[in-house]
Amino acid sequence: xxxxxxxxxxxxxxxxxxxxxxxxxxxxxxxxxxxxxxxxxxxxxxxxxxxxxxxxxxxxxxxxxxxxxxxxxxxxxxxxxxxxxxxxxxxxxxxxxxxxxxxxxxxxxxxxxxxxxxxxxxxxxxxxxxxxxxxxxxxxxxxxxxxxxxxxxxxxxxxxxxxx
Amino acid sequence: xxxxxxxxxxxxxxxxxxxxxxxxxxxxxxxxxxxxxxxxxxxxxxxxxxxxxxxxxxxxxxxxxxxxxxxxxxxxxxxxxxxxxxxxxxxxxxxxxxxxxxxxxxxxxxxxxxxxxxxxxxxxxxxxxxxxxxxxxxxxxxxxxxxxxxxxxxxxxxxxxxxxxxxxxxxxxxxxxxxxxxxxxxxxxxxxxxxxxxxxxxxxxxxxxxxxxxxxxxxxxxxxxxxxxxxxxxxxxxxxxxxxxxxxxxxxxxxxxxxxxxxxxxxxxxxxxxxxxxxxxxxxxxxxxxxxxxxxxxxxxxxxxxxxxxxxxxxxxxxxxxxxxxxxxxxxxxxxxxxxxxxxxxxxxxxxxxxxxxxxxxxxxxxxxxxxxxxxxxxxxxxxxxxxxxxxxxxxxxxxxxxxxxxx
Numbered sequence: 001x002x003x004x005x006x007x008x009x010x011x012x013x014x015x016x017x018x019x020x021x022x023x024x025x026x027x028x029x030x031x032x033x034x035x036x037x038x039x040x041x042x043x044x045x046x047x048x049x050x051x052x053x054x055x056x057x058x059x060x061x062x063x064x065x066x067x068x069x070x071x072x073x074x075x076x077x078x079x080x081x082x083x084x085x086x087x088x089x090x091x092x093x094x095x096x097x098x099x100x101x102x103x104x105x106x107x108x109x110x111x112x113x114x115x116x117x118x119x120x121x122x123x124x125x126x127x128x129x130x131x132x133x134x135x136x137x138x139x140x141x142x143x144x145x146x147x148x149x150x151x152x153x154x155x156x157x158x159x160x161x162x163x164x
Numbered sequence: 165x166x167x168x169x170x171x172x173x174x175x176x177x178x179x180x181x182x183x184x185x186x187x188x189x190x191x192x193x194x195x196x197x198x199x200x201x202x203x204x205x206x207x208x209x210x211x212x213x214x215x216x217x218x219x220x221x222x223x224x225x226x227x228x229x230x231x232x233x234x235x236x237x238x239x240x241x242x243x244x245x246x247x248x249x250x251x252x253x254x255x256x257x258x259x260x261x262x263x264x265x266x267x268x269x270x271x272x273x274x275x276x277x278x279x280x281x282x283x284x285x286x287x288x289x290x291x292x293x294x295x296x297x298x299x300x301x302x303x304x305x306x307x308x309x310x311x312x313x314x315x316x317x318x319x320x321x322x323x324x325x326x327x328x329x330x331x332x333x334x335x336x337x338x339x340x341x342x343x344x345x346x347x348x349x350x351x352x353x354x355x356x357x358x359x360x361x362x363x364x365x366x367x368x369x370x371x372x373x374x375x376x377x378x379x380x381x382x383x384x385x386x387x388x389x390x391x392x393x394x395x396x397x398x399x400x401x402x403x404x405x406x407x408x409x410x411x412x413x414x415x416x417x418x419x420x421x422x423x424x425x426x427x428x429x430x431x432x433x434x435x436x437x438x439x440x441x442x443x444x445x446x447x448x449x450x451x452x453x454x455x456x457x458x459x460x461x462x463x464x465x466x467x468x469x470x471x472x473x474x475x476x477x478x479x480x481x482x483x484x485x486x487x488x489x490x491x492x493x494x495x496x497x498x499x500x501x502x503x504x505x506x507x508x509x510x511x512x513x514x515x516x517x518x519x520x521x522x523x524x525x526x527x528x529x530x531x532x533x534x535x536x537x538x539x540x541x542x543x544x545x546x547x548x549x550x551x552x553x554x555x556x557x558x559x560x561x562x563x564x565x566x567x568x569x570x571x572x
Contacts, residue, residue: 022453030248030546037548112410115419122572125416129568132413136565139558145557150345150476150488 009046013039044145051162056100058138060090063107066131068109073124079110085104174408174540181210184316193401195394198287198380203398206285207405214542217281218318220244223256227275229324230316234309237263247274252459254280254319257326273308277321281543283535283550285402286459288312288320290380294461295324297374297433302363303327303454327454329444345480346440346492355450357493357502360443361456364473365506368466369431375431375433375463384431391464392425396522399529401513407533408540413565414532417525426518428465430509436460438469439478440491466507467515472523474499476563477556517571524564531557 016039024032048055067083086103089095114120115128140149141158149155158164180189186207222245231239240261246257254277261270278288288310295307305324311317332346348356375381383544384391400418407414435442435458442457460467472478474490482489490499500511535554539547 030246033248034546034548037552041552042549045443076528108412112415113414115412115415125419126572128412129565129572132565136413136558136562142560143555143558146552147558148477149554150480161187 005049006046007040009049013042013046017043034066040145047145048142055138055142055162056104057090059135060100060104062134062138063104064090065134066128067107067111069131070114070124073127074114074120082106082110091109167461174536177408179210180405181207189401193397195398195401195406196380196382199398200288202285202287202364203401203405206281209280210541211519212280215545215547217545218254220246220256221276223275223318224258226317227256227260229260230309230311231260231262233316235262235264252284252544253277253323254279272326273323274305274326275317275321275323277317278319281534281538281541283538283544283553284460284530285534287380288322290378290461291459292322293378293380294433294458295322297377298367298455301370302366303452304458305454305456327444327456329446329453331441331444334374334447345478347480348440348492350483352450353489353493356452357499359452360491361499361502361506362492363443363452364435364438364469365503365509367435367438368469369507372435378433378463381463384428386429386431387427389416389425389427391428391462393422394419395462395464396425399519399526403529403533406529406537408536411528411532411561413561413568414525414528416568416572417521417528417564420568421518421522421525424518424571426465426515427533429512430466430519431463432466432469432509434462434464434466434468435463436469436472438473439475440480440493465515466509467512467519468522470500470503470511471516471519472509475523475527477527477559486545517567521564521567521571524560524567527560528557528564532561533556 021032021035021039024035063146064083064086067079067086071080071083082103083138086107089099089103111128115125137158138161141161141164144155144158144162144164149158173551178185186204194200195203221244224241228239228241238261242259244256244258247257251282254275256275256277258273258275259270260273261268263269276288276291278285288311291306295304298304299306305327307322307324310322312320314320333348333352359402382391382394387518396418400422403414403418435455437457437460438455442455443452444454444456445452448483474496476488476546478491479489481487484493490496492497494502503509504511531554535550535557538544539551539554544550
């Protein structure tokens with residue numbers, strides 16, 4: 001009765017791997033490469049899907065933390081109001097789909113506007129750089145299955161953020 | 165608050181395809197005229213259809229029309245087939261017979277063509293000019309014809325000789341796409357490293373006479389940082405045009421790069437994507453047979469290539485687990501020393517620092533901005549590759565943040 005996306009992904013991966021890939025003409029190299037990547041992408045989605053809600057929440061929390069530090073340095077009533085709306089959303093037990101992502105993007109857009117303002121101080125730019133660390137680390141942790149991290153120690157550290 | 169699906173959040177991003185927005189971007193981020201032309205064209209076509217598979221026979225007929233128009237003689241094309249391996253361009257290999265100055269020619273050739281939008285939007289005209297400039301200096305395919313405006317081809321493209329060779333060892337295939345992180349193995353590594361360093365030194369010290377044909381490249385002046393700022397503008401503009409979500413770190417990088425652009429001390433032809441994955445070599449002789457993917461070539465500072473090729477996402481650790489190999493070939497400090505000896509040019513730590521940030525900035529633009537945009541729009545023939553590669557952007561953003569923390 002309950003939706004089971006994991007099952008759907010599992011069977012899709014199996015069909016691609018066990019039935020479609022062996023039937024592919026080996027000379028079709030472009031198709032083969034795209035098929036391998038399709039399997040890798042679906043496998044990653046399957047691995048990460050249970051964590052998606054938590055990830056959206058965590059990323060919004062990091063964005064709010066940075067935004068609060070910025071308005072403390074450079075007060076802005078409109079930005080403060082946006083942050084408070086975001087903070088309220090963070091406490092909702094059942095937020096609407098995509099709501100947290102949408103407001104995270106609004107916060108990022110506002111911070112980018114501030115960075116691009118020629119009047120913005122070096123101190124505030126430093127704050128954006130240091131305050132982006134948690135967001136960067138989380139995004140890297142999320143994308144570990146891509147296999148693009150070259151340092152095993154870094155990969156291990158990041159993996160602990162997301163429970164890998 | 166009513167929530168929206170991610171796809172709606174993506175499409176909410178202002179499209180910037182109206183003429184007022186295009187004008188504003190062109191004015192705000194002045195860059196080289198040919199780059200401006202390419203980026204403006206991209207925006208004007210953005211609202212058009214995504215990529216639809218083009219039949220091989222359709223492309224083959226188009227190639228014949230192009231070559232007939234350029235040579236005024238009979239043309240016969242056979243064995244057309246799609247090539248894989250790259251991330252940004254459609255590539256078709258084929259056999260061609262044509263007439264040149266009364267003599268019958270027969271060659272294996274490659275058509276390199278843009279999809280509606282690519283992971284990097286670049287100029288076929290510039291690529292054609294660069295390939296002609298370096299021909300004979302380093303191994304590159306001979307460039308035959310270009311169709312800048314897609315008068316004959318479905319999309320702008322150029323045609324060059326098919327180069328034999330492989331990008332990665334047949335026996336040790338890379339697990340990653342586009343040759344990233346290729347492990348050549350200890351034996352082959354040494355042989356390739358010699359040629360790798362030598363060829364880069366040659367490119368950076370090309371005779372000025374070879375550069376006179378680069379008509380669509382703006383001149384670069386020694387002692388000025390104007391050309392560097394033009395490049396920063398180029399990628400800032402691409403970021404503004406393409407990103408589906410703001411990343412404040414990228415804006416910080418853009419600002420720092422513009423404000424701290426160093427003057428050029430020596431004008432080099434810069435490949436722009438010089439790394440393992442962009443050369444072919446013969447497995448038996450272990451000789452590099454062709455350097456490919458010159459679409460990001462610029463006139464500028466050699467440190468742009470030096471820091472690109474030593475980037476962490478293009479190399480890997482050696483068998484000892486601690487020595488990082490630039491492009492999987494040689495340790496970074498050894499690379500610097502051998503490059504200096506081969507080129508007679510210095511490797512300057514300060515410029516390395518600047519261009520490390522510059523390259524991480526442009527990589528973030530490609531992977532966090534353009535890649536999601538074009539994949540979401542269904543604009544390429546391999547959205548799955550582009551979508552996968554986009555994840556590199558998060559790794560690079562982490563490195564960028566660390567570098568910025570040291571300088572700001």
